[in-house]
């Protein structure tokens with residue numbers, strides 16, 4: 503398959519919430535996870551772990567304890583993204599959740615890589631205590647998100663321009679508030 507331009511993947515990616523039941527082959531899945539592995543992180547601590555979930559009962563359980571996520575049980579698989587604690591000497595900014603930012607960057611890498619391979623994803627926020635317990639995640643770790651992964655049931659729409667706020671309303675010059 504020809505690789506997709508990064509700008510095209512960024513612009514056209516959209517949240518996919520309906521999936522074909524087709525299994526994602528392991529080589530494709532590992533391409534997606536490999537993209538996550540190359541995300542940046544503070545001091546290169548790589549504060550992320552991935553739980554590959556294919557069990558239907560588990561997907562069903564998670565879909566009950568997650569937001570807008572009935573669809574999750576229809577996905578052929580999902581990846582739970584877990585943030586482990588990092589070595590104390592690197593965690594001086596832990597209070598603001600820097601490790602979670604890094605894990606979120608890994609998720610974005612995954613989403614874009616999946617999209618470039620014709621695969622849909624969505625960020626699903628869960629009730630982390632319940633989902634963490636079910637997945638046997640240690641209490642020291644943080645369940646960041648669960649990402650359903652699958653081939654889109656129908657061709658995903660391309661968001662039109664108005665789906666995002668105008669850039670000019672998001673930009674200041676030199677100081678906050680200066681247009």
Ligand SMILES: Cc1cc2nc3c(=O)[nH]c(=O)nc-3n(C[C@H](O)[C@H](O)[C@H](O)COP(=O)(O)O)c2cc1C
Nearest residue numbers: 515516517519568569570571624625626627628661
């Ligand atoms: C941090 C974060 C949390 C989100 N939580 C959920 C969620 O719990 N359930 C869900 O279906 N979508 C969730 N989404 C997906 C957003 O609804 C979606 O990205 C947004 O509406 C923009 O649409 P797009 O991804 O198609 O551009 C989340 C996205 C992010 C980045």
